[in-house]
Amino acid sequence: MKRTHWWWLSGLVVLLTGLWLGGGTLIATTLRQDGLVNQLATRVASPHGQTPLEPIALAHPLQPVYYYHFANAEATEFRALFEEAVTVFNRTGIVQLQPGMARAGQNSLTFFTYRDAGTQRSDFTELGKGGPHVIQTRQGTVNQARAGVNLAHPELRPRLSVAIHEIGHAVGLAHSTAKTSVMTARDHEQEWLSSADLAALRLLYGPGHV
Numbered sequence: 001m002k003r004t005h006w007w008w009l010s011g012l013v014v015l016l017t018g019l020w021l022g023g024g025t026l027i028a029t030t031l032r033q034d035g036l037v038n039q040l041a042t043r044v045a046s047p048h049g050q051t052p053l054e055p056i057a058l059a060h061p062l063q064p065v066y067y068y069h070f071a072n073a074e075a076t077e078f079r080a081l082f083e084e085a086v087t088v089f090n091r092t093g094i095v096q097l098q099p100g101m102a103r104a105g106q107n108s109l110t111f112f113t114y115r116d117a118g119t120q121r122s123d124f125t126e127l128g129k130g131g132p133h134v135i136q137t138r139q140g141t142v143n144q145a146r147a148g149v150n151l152a153h154p155e156l157r158p159r160l161s162v163a164i165h166e167i168g169h170a171v172g173l174a175h176s177t178a179k180t181s182v183m184t185a186r187d188h189e190q191e192w193l194s195s196a197d198l199a200a201l202r203l204l205y206g207p208g209h210v
């Protein structure tokens with residue numbers, strides 16, 4: 001066999017090994033950044049009266065159980081805040097967020113803190129970011145979700161409403177224009193899920209999802 005063929009073959013082997021070791025194929029990823037003002041993202045209307053869904057989450061049936069952990073020491077300092085937000089979701093009975101590391105084939109939720117003062121302007125300060133990251137593994141479709149709060153925000157402590165909102169993104173909710181939703185792009189310090197938020201969660205995780 002010619003030398004060039006060997007090069008081609010070894011390249012293919014490296015590529016396939018990489019895919020196999022990676023353990024999953026990326027389907028899609030979304031990580032929304034949230035500020036006090038985020039006009040573009042609010043223009044997504046909900047056709048069915050429920051909070052809009054992240055399209056990638058809707059396209060792939062997701063398991064309702066998530067295992068959460070803290071990505072950095074600073075995030076662990078805010079464990080109580082994140083866990084209060086976790087309680088809001090667990091109370092719904094639709095999704096279940098449990099402490100611990102996800103094993104292969106299980107959904108994970110990573111809580112993190114970060115400092116980004118770069119987005120600060122007079123009318124815009126980023127509060128947090130979060131979103132789903134859906135991959136296909138040999139064990140099925142898995143969401144490796146993330147939710148984080150920005151500690152560079154001028155407020156002394158991150159808001160519970162923001163933690164709830166970012167978990168909302170992580171499990172598949174998108175921005176809503178409904179003032180009663182926790183998923184409005186502009187934070188209004190709401191610390192509960194609206195009936196439209198719950199309807200969206202049921203659509204993603206409830207029985208009958210296809």
Ligand SMILES: [Zn+2]
Nearest residue numbers: 032033034185
């Ligand atoms: Zn948002």
